[in-house]
Amino acid sequence: MKAILVKQPGGSEQLILGEYEKPKPGPTELLVKVHATALNRADTLQREGKYPPPKGASPILGLELAGVIEEAGANCSKYKKGDKVFGLLPGGGYAEYAIIDEAMAMPIPENLSFEEAAAIPEVFLTAWQALVWLGKLQPGERVLIHAGASGVGTAAIQLARALGAEVLVTASETKIQACLDLGAHKAINYKQVPFDKEVLDYTNNEGVDVIVDFIAGPYFNQNIDCLRLDGRLIILASLGGGKVDHVELRKVLAKRLQIMGSTLRSRSKEYQIKLTQDLAAFALPLFRSGKLKPVIDSVYSWENVAEAHRYMEQNKNTGKIVLRIG
Incomplete structure (x- = not known):
């Protein structure tokens, strides 16, 4: 699959679009065809070599995704192939495909685009x-x-x-x-x-x-x-x-x-699952009604990821910077 890779720790010029092994979902995991992800401060720090991903997480940047399920693990029961989902990741969002635990995935409200959904989780x-x-x-x-x-x-x-x-x-x-x-x-x-x-x-x-x-x-x-x-x-x-x-x-x-x-990325999967489900119960109905809305500053093609990183580091954005994948 295609993915954004870091040639070596450093500035935004180290980000390149390259090839990486496509992940395989475990029994409770979903393989998602990623349509959008979003930038976070952790991405720029990880790119610089200052914020390594948690043990077992993908080394690819990207803490959130929005996309379509390509494959569901054997023990998955909530979602199926073709469902649109979004959620928080320990890493791996800057890629054509990413893995998310089924319990961490949320259904994308019908009134939201992939770009809007990707701007929500983190x-x-x-x-x-x-x-x-x-x-x-x-x-x-x-x-x-x-x-x-x-x-x-x-x-x-x-x-x-x-x-x-x-x-x-x-x-x-x-x-x-x-x-x-x-x-x-x-x-x-x-x-x-x-x-x-x-x-x-x-x-x-x-x-x-x-x-x-x-x-x-x-x-x-x-x-x-x-x-x-x-x-x-x-x-x-x-x-x-x-x-x-x-x-x-x-x-x-x-x-x-x-x-x-507190930080969120270093929390256990169990903590993040409970937090996700608690937020979803409160917020998903409000996103559907329009009472809550993702705030997007700008959307970049992932081919322009270096430019997006530079923009974030200039502190110019109001709300989220989103990457459109593919």
Whole structure:
């Protein structure tokens, strides 16, 4: 089969369209003819040699797929050949064919294209994990979502609104309106003003219940100041750096704060299956009705994958960057 390969660890110029052995499904697995996949930060890190795939996973890049089942394993009962499915992968999405465990696959809603379906799994599962499984976000609570126009950010805004929460976000000036259009109640230009002051002014000094953060170090103390009593901080990445020079731990104690860090790719298959099924039960009806929608910034042919990677690394996108396969 054809697949996007990495010649050697390095920049986007190392990505080439080449040949790779077609995978074979196990008893509980589906072989899917991939029509679309999507880019994730993990792809650029893996391309650079900084984020190896989990043990046993395909070395091919790509953490999500949308396509048509070519073959179902002997013990598969939920899906059959010809069914359209999408889902999260440990790797292998940048290829003509990929393997997905049947329990990880979700049916593509009839109103969504392959490109739209491919833009859902990683960001909506990550956002669901952060907001619901870790953040325990409740109706009527407030959540602050950093990088509101990112893939996970755009998913988190919509899910938080669907859960009945009040949504605040940080974003750059050109992306503010996109966040508001998705349902954010308050969007803060973090380059213009200290976000903690804006959050506290907007909430009459009450703060927020949950924060979803990708920046880490530079935002840590401001996040602590923004949280109210029994607040929860979920750190999903450290794009701004992983160190904090000074932490006032008495604030953590006085506010009874919970600080959590998490990644999704390193989780067990059993965890990912439960997360997928939990999200699907809540979100698939909302995707079918249009109340939730994948947010796509741009679609590239997989022949232009290097250009797509460069675009992601420039932080220009609002929502997902999708690759059309074939």
